[in-house]
Amino acid sequence: xxxxxxxxxxxxxxxxxxxxxxxxxxxxxxxxxxxxxxxxxxxxxxxxxxxxxxxxxxxxxxxxxxxxxxxxxxxxxxxxxxxxxxxxxxxxxxxxxxxxxxxxxxxxxxxxxxxxxxxxxxxxxxxxxxxxxxxxxxxxxxxxxxxxxxxxxxxxxxxxxxxxxxxxxxxxxxxxxxxxxxxxxxxxxxxxxxxxxxxxxxxxxxxxxxxxxxxxxxxxxxxxxxxxxxxxxxxxxxxxxxxxxxxxxxxxxxxxxxxxxxxxxxxxxxxxxxxxxxxxxxxxxxxxxxxxxxxxxxxxxxxxxxxxxxxxxxxxxxxxxxxxxxxxxxxxxxxxxxxxxxxxxxxxxxxxxxxxxxxxxxxxxxxxxxxxxxx
Amino acid sequence: xxxxxxxxxxxxxxxxxxxxxxxxxxxxxxxxxxxxxxxxxxxxxxxxxxxxxxxxxxxxxxxxxxxxxxxxxxxxxxxxxxxxxxxxxxxxxxxxxxxxxxxxxxxxxxxxxxxxxxxxxxxxxxxxxxxxxxxxxxxxxxxxxxxxxxxxxxxxxxxxxxxxxxxxxxxxxxxxxxxxxxxxxxxxxxxxxxxxxxxxxxxxxxxxxxxxxxxxxxxxxxxxxxxxxxxxxxxxxxxxxxxxxxxxxxxxxxxxxxxxxxxxxxxxxxxxxxxxxxxxxxxxxxxxxxxxxxxxxxxxxxxxxxxxxxxxxxxxxxxxxxxxxxxxxxxxxxxxx
Numbered sequence: 080x081x082x083x084x085x086x087x088x089x090x091x092x093x094x095x096x097x098x099x100x101x102x103x104x105x106x107x108x109x110x111x112x113x114x115x116x117x118x119x120x121x122x123x124x125x126x127x128x129x130x131x132x133x134x135x136x137x138x139x140x141x142x143x144x145x146x147x148x149x150x151x152x153x154x155x156x157x158x159x160x161x162x163x164x165x166x167x168x169x170x171x172x173x174x175x176x177x178x179x180x181x182x183x184x185x186x187x188x189x190x191x192x193x194x195x196x197x198x199x200x201x202x203x204x205x206x207x208x209x210x211x212x213x214x215x216x217x218x219x220x221x222x223x224x225x226x227x228x229x230x231x232x233x234x235x236x237x238x239x240x241x242x243x244x245x246x247x248x249x250x251x252x253x254x255x256x257x258x259x260x261x262x263x264x265x266x267x268x269x270x271x272x273x274x275x276x277x278x279x280x281x282x283x284x285x286x287x288x289x290x291x292x293x294x295x296x297x298x299x300x301x302x303x304x305x306x307x308x309x310x311x312x313x314x315x316x317x318x319x320x321x322x323x324x325x326x327x328x329x330x331x332x333x334x335x336x337x338x339x340x341x342x343x344x345x346x347x348x349x350x351x352x353x354x355x356x357x358x359x360x361x362x363x364x365x366x367x368x369x370x371x372x373x374x375x376x377x378x379x380x381x382x383x384x385x386x387x388x389x390x391x392x393x394x395x396x397x398x399x400x401x402x403x404x405x406x407x408x409x410x411x412x413x414x415x416x417x418x419x420x421x422x423x424x425x426x427x428x429x430x431x432x433x434x435x436x437x438x439x440x441x442x443x444x445x446x447x448x449x450x451x452x453x454x
Numbered sequence: 455x456x457x458x459x460x461x462x463x464x465x466x467x468x469x470x471x472x473x474x475x476x477x478x479x480x481x482x483x484x485x486x487x488x489x490x491x492x493x494x495x496x497x498x499x500x501x502x503x504x505x506x507x508x509x510x511x512x513x514x515x516x517x518x519x520x521x522x523x524x525x526x527x528x529x530x531x532x533x534x535x536x537x538x539x540x541x542x543x544x545x546x547x548x549x550x551x552x553x554x555x556x557x558x559x560x561x562x563x564x565x566x567x568x569x570x571x572x573x574x575x576x577x578x579x580x581x582x583x584x585x586x587x588x589x590x591x592x593x594x595x596x597x598x599x600x601x602x603x604x605x606x607x608x609x610x611x612x613x614x615x616x617x618x619x620x621x622x623x624x625x626x627x628x629x630x631x632x633x634x635x636x637x638x639x640x641x642x643x644x645x646x647x648x649x650x651x652x653x654x655x656x657x658x659x660x661x662x663x664x665x666x667x668x669x670x671x672x673x674x675x676x677x678x679x680x681x682x683x684x685x686x687x688x689x690x691x692x693x694x695x696x697x698x699x700x701x702x703x704x705x706x707x708x709x710x711x712x713x714x715x716x717x718x719x720x721x722x723x724x725x726x727x728x729x730x731x732x733x734x735x736x737x738x739x740x741x742x743x744x745x746x747x748x749x750x751x752x753x754x755x756x757x758x759x760x761x762x763x764x765x766x767x768x769x770x771x772x773x774x775x776x777x778x779x780x781x782x783x784x785x786x787x788x789x790x791x
Contacts, residue, residue: 122664146688249455328658329709348661359620361651 082161082169083132085154087147090121091227096148097121099141108136110156113436117153122349129436135159137166151177190249193271200268201249203241205230210237211301211450212274218283220323220367222248228435233443242268246366256370258382262291275299278446282306282431284374290384293393302394302449304442307403307428310384312410317378319405320371341402341427388418394449398438400426458647460640463615464504467622468542470651472512475540478626480505481518481527482544501546502582502641528554532562535577540626545581547593548635562631563606574629584637584675584725585762585773594762596726601633602703608632608656609703613677615645617700620654637675657704665693668783669713671736672698672723676774680723683779692787702732710736711744718749719786723774728756750789753782
């Protein structure tokens with residue numbers, strides 16, 4: 080096998096460096112794909128970094144506690160037969176080119192606004208132009224940055240478009256906020272992007288948007304991957320929605336966001352600041368309150384979209400954290416056997432952030448299989 | 455996101471609030487181009503170009519040139535604020551507010567208290583402050599401690615274009631008199647600023663950078679210098695939290711104490727005079743409430759107790775430098791009992 084570099088990943092558009100909190104394997108140990116090998120912390124979030132290759136961890140080039148720029152060499156994986164001299168040469172050559180890589184990493188892709196009915200939708204697109212695209216739709220109160228781990232991982236062989244829902248992130252605020260209105264604007268944004276048929280990956284309330292797209296325009300949905308979806312049952316944690324909308328200061332918002340994760344320690348100050356900055360934009364709190372009243376009147380979900388999963392021919396999978404404190408994963412029960420259900424034991428409402436590697440692997444293989452199934 | 459200068463961010467804030475609320479007016483010297491003078495209207499947009507274009511959109515009813523008499527127009531603004539308008543006053547240099555201390559300290563700051571909470575004074579006094587422009591000792595002072603000393607006044611010191619816009623919008627919407635201080639060296643600083651209206655609340659410090667070894671609290675223009683010092687220190691293995699209080703009154707003491715409890719070390723960088731200054735106040739709060747967490751003495755990096763010199767070399771040496779901040783941090787890190 081070749082010698083493989085373990086480099087500092089880029090988690091999200093604004094990440095320029097990360098701190099290595101811990102190595103999870105020793106030098107000399109065998110690693111396999113999707114094995115957690117490092118714990119990395121950014122100003123936004125801490126997460127495990129998973130190997131994409133198999134081999135022996137031959138070198139660790141950073142100590143726990145050290146900060147390293149995106150793209151810099153953290154370790155080396157190779158087979159047992161590779162000589163130390165070859166590994167030294169590999170390290171020297173990698174480091175010689177680190178400056179260029181860092182410049183590339185600093186560039187990064189940037190989001191843009193596309194027309195969507197009476198307003199604009201903010202879109203971040205990455206990946207090559209060829210291939211059936213993937214569309215990522217976030218949940219209530221979120222934005223496209225919640226796909227920071229997912230988007231780069233899926234963009235190796237196809238375009239991946241992450242959208243901000245109307246009145247979220249960088250998208251404009253429509254005159255009224257309803258689920259149907261958001262769905263119409265998402266569809267219009269896909270038209271603007273000239274995305275005909277796409278694999279749709281959607282989280283929470285975004286999944287209700289995806290289900291409406293699948294129901295009303297099944298031709299444009301190549302597959303559906305729904306993470307902790309809304310729309311499959313009446314129950315929702317109304318206290319979470321209330322706490323989120325009421326939080327005006329850092330401590331309250333940190334507390335509210337903690338309910339999203341199995342481990343509330345995942346919520347870092349910068350994540351809290353980003354959400355507060357968004358909520359302090361004129362018009363946003365009113366728009367989100369209106370949306371909450373539309374989709375969760377009286378503290379229950381109004382949309383009943385299980386029927387879509389029961390009747391559709393589109394390949395569907397659900398991914399749900401067993402410790403979800405916002406929408407209980409028991410709502411995944413009782414669906415037809417054509418719907419693939421994955422539950423993740425130690426994840427809450429944000430499995431795509433809490434166990435990014437596992438969720439990304441499920442998404443990538445499901446999307447590839449759906450592509451192969453089609454004519 | 456659009457990139458805008460600090461000056462443009464302030465102009466955005468004024469324009470958006472004047473569009474949103476008819477009771478918002480702006481007044482000050484030369485902000486329409488010079489009252490009674492012949493020639494082009496709004497040629498400059500005030501001495502620093504911040505109000506440029508407002509006259510054309512909002513007219514002379516809401517964009518008022520004043521005589522060179524701060525005592526008169528600050529008093530007029532306080533009265534206008536009490537009777538239903540939301541005036542935003544431009545004062546060229548904070549040094550000039552000396553002639554209106556009665557209007558600010560004895561009148562505007564007291565109305566809410568002396569009228570049993572029934573009177574409000576939604577007035578913003580915008581003024582430039584700070585050394586570094588060769589403007590000599592009467593046009594270069596950093597006087598925010600004088601105002602933070604007075605209950606009833608809010609004191610705002612934005613350090614970035616993003617904060618300048620959000621804090622000015624918040625100031626205009628606030629019902630108390632606000633002293634809003636703009637460092638004149640920052641006007642051409644560029645940063646990400648959204649086009650729409652948003653607020654930055656008072657009393658919430660910004661964690662500009664997070665690190666576990668040392669807390670650096672810095673205000674206004676000093677935030678950029680503290681951040682530059684923190685980057686150099688990181689190369690030496692010293693990880694700093696840089697904390698920008700953004701408002702000196704109210705002051706986010708919780709975040710300062712919380713950070714010092716994490717790091718155990720504190721350097722305060724402040725462009726105001728050292729005696730009874732902002733750094734002295736913050737140091738006293740930490741000594742009182744986080745003494746047990748401290749691993750080393752608190753170090754203040756301030757100018758000397760001296761008027762701002764005019765000679766460029768002396769003026770440069772007067773302002774806390776990146777090198778002085780770095781040296782202060784190293785002294786704190788190497789302290790042994």
